[in-house]
Amino acid sequence: MNEPSPQFYFALPRLLAKMRGGDASRAERNAAEAWFGSLAIYTISYLYFAAFVPDTWSWWMRALFFIALAFLVMLFWLVMLYLNSLILKLLHRVNLVRSLPIRRGQSVLVAATATAMAVALAQRDSIVSELGAIWLIATALNLVAAVILAFSNGDPARP
Amino acid sequence: MNTETGVAHGATATEDRLGRFAVKGVFWRKYLDWAVVNLPFFFYPVPLTFFTFFFFFFAAPARRAIVANLAVVLPGSSRLMNYLRAFRILYNFAWTISEAAIRRILHEEFSYEIVGTEWLEEVGAAPGAIVLTAHMGSYDLGAALFAEKFHREIRIVRAPEPHPETAEHLQASLERSGESGVKVDYNTAGALLSFDLLKALREGEIVSIQGDRVEGDIAQVASRLFGAETKIPIGPFVLSLVAQAPIYPLFIARIGCRRYEIIVRQPIRVQATGDREADIGKGVAEWCVILEEIIARHWDQWFALVAIFAK
Numbered sequence: 001m002n003e004p005s006p007q008f009y010f011a012l013p014r015l016l017a018k019m020r021g022g023d024a025s026r027a028e029r030n031a032a033e034a035w036f037g038s039l040a041i042y043t044i045s046y047l048y049f050a051a052f053v054p055d056t057w058s059w060w061m062r063a064l065f066f067i068a069l070a071f072l073v074m075l076f077w078l079v080m081l082y083l084n085s086l087i088l089k090l091l092h093r094v095n096l097v098r099s100l101p102i103r104r105g106q107s108v109l110v111a112a113t114a115t116a117m118a119v120a121l122a123q124r125d126s127i128v129s130e131l132g133a134i135w136l137i138a139t140a141l142n143l144v145a146a147v148i149l150a151f152s153n154g155d156p157a158r159p
Numbered sequence: 160m161n162t163e164t165g166v167a168h169g170a171t172a173t174e175d176r177l178g179r180f181a182v183k184g185v186f187w188r189k190y191l192d193w194a195v196v197n198l199p200f201f202f203y204p205v206p207l208t209f210f211t212f213f214f215f216f217f218a219a220p221a222r223r224a225i226v227a228n229l230a231v232v233l234p235g236s237s238r239l240m241n242y243l244r245a246f247r248i249l250y251n252f253a254w255t256i257s258e259a260a261i262r263r264i265l266h267e268e269f270s271y272e273i274v275g276t277e278w279l280e281e282v283g284a285a286p287g288a289i290v291l292t293a294h295m296g297s298y299d300l301g302a303a304l305f306a307e308k309f310h311r312e313i314r315i316v317r318a319p320e321p322h323p324e325t326a327e328h329l330q331a332s333l334e335r336s337g338e339s340g341v342k343v344d345y346n347t348a349g350a351l352l353s354f355d356l357l358k359a360l361r362e363g364e365i366v367s368i369q370g371d372r373v374e375g376d377i378a379q380v381a382s383r384l385f386g387a388e389t390k391i392p393i394g395p396f397v398l399s400l401v402a403q404a405p406i407y408p409l410f411i412a413r414i415g416c417r418r419y420e421i422i423v424r425q426p427i428r429v430q431a432t433g434d435r436e437a438d439i440g441k442g443v444a445e446w447c448v449i450l451e452e453i454i455a456r457h458w459d460q461w462f463a464l465v466a467i468f469a470k
Contacts, residue, residue, distance in 0.1 A: 009200050028200040028267065031416035037201025074209045077202075085197050107199035 011146035048117035185324035221464040275423035283309035293371035296411035306340025388469040
């Protein structure tokens, strides 16, 4: 029996799938991809905020903060998503990007925020700079793949 | 009980105090709807894990009920393991209600596999049938898929919500979603709904009822599940006996990201032999065998968030 080719959400795996003769249409049913994206964003933002802990704090204070930070980062994103929704509402009201669904708009704003954090991480003098660089490279590759797919008619507009 | 809005007077003192922020309060329903519209696809896993942690600690009665149920379903397992399993069940619940909201609000496509195709086709063509299901997987989604696949109306009987605002929100969102094939009735202690359902069955409609737990004052019958004493709603079996409509056991299990398995079993026919109690008892026993088999296989998706078994 022929297995249907896997479908992806991000442009890079979709382009790779297309090059291998698979399905390049966007799909939101790949759990591994969702986990990868979710964990990557969460890790980048966690490391970004973790760097603000002063060196003068005692080890137990730092340990406590790092545990609390896991929840604070989540809170940060919830507030960020709310602010993004207000920005998108405002843009829609002034007739800008009206055809862009809110989730796709959020996707752009969330990725932009994480990328800004990754830029800051990449400039640090520690191992976390590698992670920041990996994020930046992955995002750049994804954007290039999106452009290639758009020009090769493989990324039709989606409501 | 207000049957029109589906409100039960069953909220606990803590729930009353927390009002719209209680576990079953309207705040969380509205927040979920907001999140479905706003969250990108790749953002879900981490927040859902966090919310599972949140509800694992704050929805203590549900957590305790799950652990108590698991002690019977999986005998010999340690209490600690059952707490971890309770977390897994709540995590699956978070995914399931999120995906049901995605379907309801965004009308996204879902894929499904059918186990027992012949029985499902039979339900689809049946002139009046009872679909007996459990608090498992996404029963709302299952009903919507059924209505869509067979172009038939299905009436779901569900437990009323403890908060008026939640009930109103649920009703409004169901109407807004345009699931025209799905009609919701609320389970009440009165006999009015029974007559409505009997009429619907006689007119050839499909009625879907959850038959794994009893909440409130609804009619019930004692039975055994996993060797332990439990109560099962008697309504579906009485309806089947009176209307002579078959009961199709049907379950929806989540098997992946936006992928579901629809499991349909051979129909239970409650035959009238003159001994009403024995006839119903036979049907209930058949149902319990099937329910036991399905729960044993999909215990991690059994969302009976109240203690089912007698202590």
